[in-house]
Amino acid sequence: MDQILEGIGDTIGDIIASDVVQIGGRIIFVYIAVLWIASAYWAFRDMQQRSDNAILPYLVAAGIILFTPFFFILAVWVYKIVRPHEKIGEVWERNLAEEALLAEVEAIHHCPTCERRVDDEWIICPSCRTRLNRVCPNCSRLVGLDWSLCAWCGKDFERREIAAAATIEPLPSGLEPTGRVAAPASATTPAIPASIQTTVRSRGTSRGPGRSAATGDPLPER
Numbered sequence: 001m002d003q004i005l006e007g008i009g010d011t012i013g014d015i016i017a018s019d020v021v022q023i024g025g026r027i028i029f030v031y032i033a034v035l036w037i038a039s040a041y042w043a044f045r046d047m048q049q050r051s052d053n054a055i056l057p058y059l060v061a062a063g064i065i066l067f068t069p070f071f072f073i074l075a076v077w078v079y080k081i082v083r084p085h086e087k088i089g090e091v092w093e094r095n096l097a098e099e100a101l102l103a104e105v106e107a108i109h110h111c112p113t114c115e116r117r118v119d120d121e122w123i124i125c126p127s128c129r130t131r132l133n134r135v136c137p138n139c140s141r142l143v144g145l146d147w148s149l150c151a152w153c154g155k156d157f158e159r160r161e162i163a164a165a166a167t168i169e170p171l172p173s174g175l176e177p178t179g180r181v182a183a184p185a186s187a188t189t190p191a192i193p194a195s196i197q198t199t200v201r202s203r204g205t206s207r208g209p210g211r212s213a214a215t216g217d218p219l220p221e222r
Contacts, residue, residue: 029069036069039076050084 015021044061051057060079067075086094111118113130121142123133133142138155149156 032069036072040064049087
């Protein structure tokens with residue numbers, strides 16, 4: 001029995017010591033080492049695509065290297081479990097899709113009061129009667145309520161206010177444009193002082209009856 005076991009052992013030893021087996025073992029070890037290093041590099045590049053942290057990819061690759069060529073498969077499984085599920089490019093694409101959808105929703109005009117969908121050419125909301133647009137008085141095109149001028153014909157909506165503000169203020173009452181005092185509409189002959197009337201009357205009586213107080217001419221008979 002011992003001779004049989006010794007024969008089997010010698011045969012196995014001869015097979016292992018053969019050149020073919022030695023070369024095959026070395027090739028297998030090199031293949032495993034290449035997979036080990038390639039797995040570390042793959043984890044490094046994958047983490048670069050999934051995180052903005054510059055140090056984290058190096059830590060992941062070092063973790064796989066420390067698991068040796070015989071247990072790196074376990075490290076790869078652990079990495080696949082804990083890594084972020086989305087890449088940075090996928091997150092950007094999702095954000096762009098959300099922004100595009102939001103912009104499309106915002107492009108649909110809604111009433112600012114009742115939030116119902118309205119048409120671009122409506123002037124008043126048929127639900128809550130909120131004013132949506134206005135008509136240009138020059139070209140009769142629809143313009144926005146917040147427009148300062150018409151984009152179609154160039155009508156300046158604020159020119160009226162500027163012109164009104166620049167209008168010359170009227171002169172005070174009683175002054176003509178030349179600066180002279182104008183007589184009121186209901187103006188009469190200014191009153192003569194009492195002292196002057198007394199003097200005129202005394203002079204008229206001194207000239208005799210029937211004479212004018214101003215010229216001394218005979219007064220017409222009544």
